[in-house]
Amino acid sequence: MSFLFPSSTLTFEAAMRDLARATSHKARALAAQALGDVSNATEKRRAVEALMVALDDDHPEVRMEAASSLGELRDASAVQLLIKRLDDGTAPVRQHAAIALGTIGHPDGFAPLAEALVKGPPDLRFQAATSLVELDATRAYDPVVTALADKDPQVVAAAALALGAIGDQRAVEKLVEHLDDGDANTRFDVAYALAELGDGRGRASLARALSDADRAWDAVTALGKLGTPDDAEQLGQALTAKSTPPEAIVLAAGKLLELQPEGAYRDPARRVLLAALTARKGHVRGLAIEQLGAVAGTWANAPLEKLARSGRGNDFLEAIATALESIQTRQLEKS
Numbered sequence: 001m002s003f004l005f006p007s008s009t010l011t012f013e014a015a016m017r018d019l020a021r022a023t024s025h026k027a028r029a030l031a032a033q034a035l036g037d038v039s040n041a042t043e044k045r046r047a048v049e050a051l052m053v054a055l056d057d058d059h060p061e062v063r064m065e066a067a068s069s070l071g072e073l074r075d076a077s078a079v080q081l082l083i084k085r086l087d088d089g090t091a092p093v094r095q096h097a098a099i100a101l102g103t104i105g106h107p108d109g110f111a112p113l114a115e116a117l118v119k120g121p122p123d124l125r126f127q128a129a130t131s132l133v134e135l136d137a138t139r140a141y142d143p144v145v146t147a148l149a150d151k152d153p154q155v156v157a158a159a160a161l162a163l164g165a166i167g168d169q170r171a172v173e174k175l176v177e178h179l180d181d182g183d184a185n186t187r188f189d190v191a192y193a194l195a196e197l198g199d200g201r202g203r204a205s206l207a208r209a210l211s212d213a214d215r216a217w218d219a220v221t222a223l224g225k226l227g228t229p230d231d232a233e234q235l236g237q238a239l240t241a242k243s244t245p246p247e248a249i250v251l252a253a254g255k256l257l258e259l260q261p262e263g264a265y266r267d268p269a270r271r272v273l274l275a276a277l278t279a280r281k282g283h284v285r286g287l288a289i290e291q292l293g294a295v296a297g298t299w300a301n302a303p304l305e306k307l308a309r310s311g312r313g314n315d316f317l318e319a320i321a322t323a324l325e326s327i328q329t330r331q332l333e334k335s
Contacts, residue, residue: 010034012043019050025059032062036069048075055081060090067093071100079104083112091123098124102131110135114143122152129158137166145174153183160186164193172199179205188215195222200231207234210252211243220248224255232256236265239272246284250276254291261295270299277307282315289316293323298331 010018010031018031032054035047047069054066055078067085070078078100085097098116101109113135117128129147132140140162147159156178163171171193178190179202188209191202206222209215220238223231235252238244244252253272256265273296276288285307292300301324307313308320 012038012040012047016046016050019054019062025057025062028054028057028059029061029065032065032069036065036072038073044073044075048073048078052078052081055085060088060093063088063090063093064096067096067100071096071103074104076104076106079106079108083109086112086116086120086124091121094120094124095127098127098131102134105135107136110139117143117147122155125150125152125155126158129155129162133162133165141166141168141170145171148174148178153181153186156181157183157186157189160190160193164196167197169197172197175199176201188219192218192222195225198226200226200228203230203234210234210238210248211241213245216245216248217251220251220255224251224259227259232259232263232265235259236268239265239268246276246279246281247287250284250287250291254295257291257295270296274300274303277303278312282312285312286316286319289319289323293319293326296323296327298327300327 012035015031015034018027019035022028022031032051035051038044038047051066051070051073055063055070057063057066063085067082070082082097082100082104085093086101088094088097098113101113110132113128113132116124117132118125120128125147129144132144144159144162144166148156148163150156150159160175160178163175175190175194175197176199179187179194181187181190187202187205191205194200194202195206203223203226206219209219212219216238220235223234235256238252239249239256249272253269253276256263256269257273260266273288273292276284277292279285279288289304289307292304304320304324308317313320
């Protein structure tokens with residue numbers, strides 16, 4: 001049976017036809033995007049061949065989608081052509097080629113990405129740091145550490161996050177040197193990377209970010225990873241701060257109950273999670289269900305069951321059932 005793409009009416013054959021013949025670059029780009037979802041082995045081989053041809057399309061949007069889909073298909077035969085696209089004249093194409101090389105993970109992609117991290121334009125250097133770690137985390141350490149000296153703050157930030165992902169403790173002191181960098185985003189990413197490595201010297205930057213809509217979620221995650229009483233205090237204060245985004249408040253409540261189940265913020269954290277079950281925004285309700293499944297006791301059973309019976313729970317019945325099962329399992333393990 002031919003693969004039917006769930007996000008559109010394009011069949012596999014229609015996508016192949018459009019990629020090769022459509023006069024509209026938008027249609028070719030959509031076809032290239034769709035082919036990244038192919039799972040049938042025979043169709044996958046045909047898709048890879050068509051997408052490799054599309055890497056030379058005269059429109060950058062098509063080349064970008066072709067590179068992205070080749071990464072999704074994880075076929076090593078595309079590596080050399082993707083390497084050539086690291087020199088593409090359009091930034092998104094270069095970036096997606098680098099992403100694809102990291103996702104495919106073939107060792108032939110390492111040296112070109114390492115060179116791009118040194119000599120490429122800033123947008124490519126930024127992505128190369130991340131892709132190198134995906135490709136070979138151990139080997140990536142030296143070139144990524146060197147990138148901390150880059151003149152572009154976004155590249156420094158990407159290198160910092162990459163070092164956090166590598167997990168090598170040698171990076172700690174190198175990162176600490178950048179806690180006072182002039183760029184606020186860089187300081188935050190350095191602090192996050194340090195938290196990944198178990199070092200709390202960036203705690204102040206993380207705490208300030210709890211009121212930042214774009215950073216609060218990551219700030220809560222990092223403080224939860226550090227997990228000291230000082231970090232729990234910061235998370236506790238975030239529960240009632242009007243500037244903390246609701247998603248981050250829910251996550252903070254879950255982290256607090258994980259770190260200190262009977263701590264000073266136990267009751268406020270419970271109230272936050274139970275109140276979020278009736279939140280107007282569906283994704284907030286979903287987050288609350290997830291957190292309750294991870295940390296709650298039987299005190300959450302009745303509210304979860306009530307949500308399941310209400311209209312607001314219709315989209316979350318499976319998640320609620322999973323959460324209730326997790327709660328029951330934890331109780332059995334304790335008894």
